[in-house]
Amino acid sequence: MPKKVHHVVRRTGTRLEDPIIEIPVAEDIAGVPGIPQIEKDVSFYSREYPLETQNIEKAADREWSWSVYTPEVFEYRELHEKANAPFVEAAATTGDIEPTVEPVGRDITEDIRRKSYELGFGDVGFTRYDRRYAFASKKRWVKFQGAICVALEQDYAQTQSLPSLEAEYAHFGTYETENEQCLALADFIRSFGYHAQVHSPNDNSAPFLPMFVEAGMGQLGANGQLLSPHFGSRARLAIITTDAPLTYDEPVDYGVHKFCQECLVCSDRCPARAITRDKVWYRGVEKNKLIYDRCRPVMSTYEGCAVCMKVCPIQRYGMKPVMDHWVEMGEVLGKGTDNLEGFSLREKGYFGPGELPSFDRSMFEFPKGTKDEWLFAQFKEKVEDGEGPTAEETSVFLKELKEILAKGTTTIGDE
């Protein structure tokens, strides 16, 4: 017997000329628009324990990850970094560029929306930039209050081959395209006489996802990714902030928050067992928490992994068919099938539903924290050993520490 529909979400398509899509949300998975959160807790953690980019606070493992890439991934990543660098560098100073014309003095939301689709973005939304999520190193960099959230779809076919080098081409190639499109969109906004600051997806000013949720462009999935009504977890996100007059969108309840608890395929299939099955309250938000130290080494070793992205039914089949099926049959479309849940890992083979790879404990022993924290941790081990450190080890330690401090930190890298 079909479930009772609580409400129907109507969204524009991924192109201006597309028809409206209608997504039914069953009564048993209806929740709140956006995400359950306790505002005062979000504010408290932001104030007392501000977030920092992983490119700084996880710099040790970010450097280490290059040592476990396959030669093919290593070579491609180098090419990507080189190709992407000019866009990321250009984005960093966009907030300083002055418009060359006087402000038009009207709301330009619809102009920006049209231009975003023309440039190739699959979805766009508008909200206030939520400074509570800004990284400590970026708080002063963010100049303007209006946030334009743009999502670019990652290639479908390549994504289904995850984990693979082919899928990495899609992942990083999408960022390259997105950076270029964002710079073009910022130029467009300036042509109306307003400022526009590009927040590159490879030099994030914050986790962008909460602002996309606030703009109604999807909800947080159990896999930690934005589940867009158009492309599920296959959305690559960027933000442009501006002082232009905008009309903000509202958060939407697509039913994702509760649906994910019925599904949990991403949690069940995660090769690293890094996604909690139960939701927890973390920094004022209710969510399935990713365990970074389990995810990171598997992700780095196996071509970006992202099995959690691949096996999400909303990514694979689309939100509408999945929600239609839930209403009509009370089942998670694809759950328990090889089509949705099967994946292969290099040198480990194929894993169908109910099967997972195992890893040696050594897989999860990797550098933690910032580079200097990791260096200190290793040095401390030598002190605690009782036999060291030797004079030579102490000298090496000081030399390496000086090098790390001299080199400084960077916010650039994928978040």
Next chain:
Amino acid sequence: MFQKSDLDELFADLEKSHGATDDYDRLLKQAHLAIALFDARRPLDDQFDSIVLELVARHQPGA
């Protein structure tokens, strides 16, 4: 229910016949959805391209 071997053959066929066309992405998405609905014992209606319906019929378990 489609097993890995059925899936491998179906997707290999689709790639061979349409992998180089602009339609490939659309057909691949449809093929995945059609397989999921077939596995869920749901009828495949006219929302699907005839190419996809033919592929599913040819590779479905027991065919």
